[in-house]
Amino acid sequence: MLTLTPVQEIVLRDYQADAIEGLRANIRAGRRRLILCAGTGAGKTVTAAHLIREAARKGSYALFVVDRLPLVKQTSEEFDRYGIAHGVVQGSNHKRWDPHEHVQVCSSQTLSRRCLPRSPSLIVVDEAHCQYQGIIDYMDRHPSAVKIGLTATPFTSGMGNHWDGMVNVRPTRLLINEGHLIEPLIFVAKSPDDEELGLNSFGEFSDESAANAGIRIVGDVVAEWIKKTHEHFGGPAKTIVFSPTVEHGRELCAAFAAAGYNFQQISYLDRSDAERDAKITEFRTPDSLIHGLVSCGVLTKGFDVPDTLIGISCRPYRKSLSSHMQEIGRVMRAPPGKSKALWLDHSGNIERFALDMFDVWENGAGELSKAEKRDSTARKRDASTREKVVCPECGGALHGTLCMACGWEKPAQSGIIAVDGTLREFNLQHIAVEARPGLRAECLKDPRSVWNAALSFCIEHSQGQDTEKARKWAYGVWRGIYPSSKFPSGWFDMRPALPDTNAYTLVSREIKRFRRKSGRRAA
Structure with a gap:
């Protein structure tokens, strides 16, 4: 019938x-x-x-x-x-x-x-x-x-x-406020350094370099997904992964399979349309046997599975705000029963594009002539941008002064201080933070970045010690670099973000110097 x-x-x-x-x-x-x-x-x-x-x-x-x-x-x-x-x-x-x-x-x-x-x-x-x-x-x-x-x-x-x-x-902000879209909880996870990524003829990161660098952290991608799905959904949740190459996608699928999860790749190299359609059809079912689809150049635009709860970004972009926003949009639809979505950034794209993305969400694209320029500029990813967009407590994304993931609020900073009845613009030279005589490095002008690097280094090299001891070690390193300076309130308990490479190198060099000096004294 x-x-x-x-x-x-x-x-x-x-x-x-x-x-x-x-x-x-x-x-x-x-x-x-x-x-x-x-x-x-x-x-x-x-x-x-x-x-x-x-x-x-x-x-x-x-x-x-x-x-x-x-x-x-x-x-x-x-x-x-x-x-x-x-x-x-x-x-x-x-x-x-x-x-x-x-x-x-x-x-x-x-x-x-x-x-x-x-x-x-x-x-x-x-x-x-x-x-x-x-x-x-x-x-x-x-x-x-x-x-x-x-x-x-x-x-x-x-x-x-x-x-x-x-x-x-x-x-987008109004659509979120009205319940037509869901704003995802965004987490900035481990990702390759920009120095590992080569450029193609268009000035974008090349897919091959992104794949080679990304394969090195495949284990972290799987571990972070397992942790976040259990924390927020009590177990596996429907996921889309954006991968730079087919080879990288295969590595991801194999790593997820080794952990006991069914991730299937779809790409422009699929053997047949029927095979791809079968995977997508199964993924669309509410109780799908497929935990996640790994997409290589296929699902970035227009693809609609509204009950997708998690997106994972493994494909870095240098200029393309458009591609980044298209990808994150795949998890923002709000069908009945969906109240939360996650975005796990293993590409560094949030650090590069969050400020532009939030501006478009708040204000729209603007005039066409203005909007056209957004994909023409390479975005920087450094300590300054990280401080603006990454929560030091949980690694979530900051929207203004508030963390979208944990609710941490960035301490208010007026930007203006009073001096003898006058007002002066805030800058670091008005704070009594001075490096040890003889030290010369551009990163010394950013003592918070140096503290973050010290914290990252000491936690990473603690060899099973508790975090409190690692923080005390980092505090000693920082004081060795800024011996006459007051340690700012609130920094000791901050969660480390991805450290600035130059600051991390400085910290490593200072620790080696201290050990050599201590060795000579002991002799």
Whole structure:
């Protein structure tokens, strides 16, 4: 007996309806290439589905273009759920090839070389920031069609050359506050040093160097996942891992398997679409036998499994805020029953991009011309940025002065001090912190960074001693470097963050010097 799935009505949220009105106002003003910008989970596909259904009701030919094969199936299923009759333009013999339907769900690769029987009146391009030349050329060949590009991250250089303007929907922070999205608890875990990572011809970290460096800490990735899943969920929880290469993904899957967990890799090298679809279908089930999917260049954009609870970042980016935000968005959807999500950063991306990410969450992407510049600048990862974004207590991410993970609040610091009835801007020279005569190193100007390095070194080399003894050792090292300075209140019990390389080297050198000196005295 055939069971028909009931059609779900498209019910727009108020801000989605406002976005559609914004698009229509721009179209009436003569702008026919528009970006619809909204954070992951804001419902861009639902909004586009409404536009496409209305176009189809008028007999217009409408195309929805995606750039990943899994997204063809995902979008087709969503259109089925809304009762939108459609054909599928993918490959040479797709079972739903029906080019005479008013609506077509298209693979960008197939569309660029396929002839369709009608000229489209509406072209919706998903993940428009990717800017495939074949799709840009296709849009150029249909100048009378309205083009709408969907993206959460309109940061790609040159977008302003292909789009007339942008309609911003609603900032991520409001979507979180209203319960439409979940803000993940972010933890900054062990990751390769930037010095280990080579660059490719685009000035980004090369995948090969990221894989080679990342394989060294695979054991830490698995251990951190086990610890955090048991701490927050009482056991394994549905997880997506973002990996730089297939080889790195294999190492991860093997390490998880050795620990007794089922992680499956999907990548551009999968032997068949059927094999990949089977893994994704199983992963979508509420009681999936797959604990996690390891993605190499496949699930970064648009992939939607709302009940995913944990994301693991193992692929470092130097410039691409867009890729980082697309990845973290995979765990932010808020289906019924989901109240928490975790993001475990083993790439250093939080340290590089947190300030920019939070700015976009709070204020939106802004004008297209401004947004385009966000992916053009290499972000630094040093002691200064770590202090701004990493909680010294738990390794969580700081949002402003508050840790999102443990609630620790950064002590207030006015930035201004009173001196003889006048006000002066705060800087380190107004604090009585002075290094031992004869010591010369740039990192000495940041005594907190030196303390963090001393703390990290002493805890790491304590050989089973308790943490209290390690802290006392670190205190002695710090006082040896700053012998005439007062040790700041509150530093002794702070949790060490990833230390600055130069400060760590200084501490190591000072400890060796002290041991040599003590040896001479003993003789």
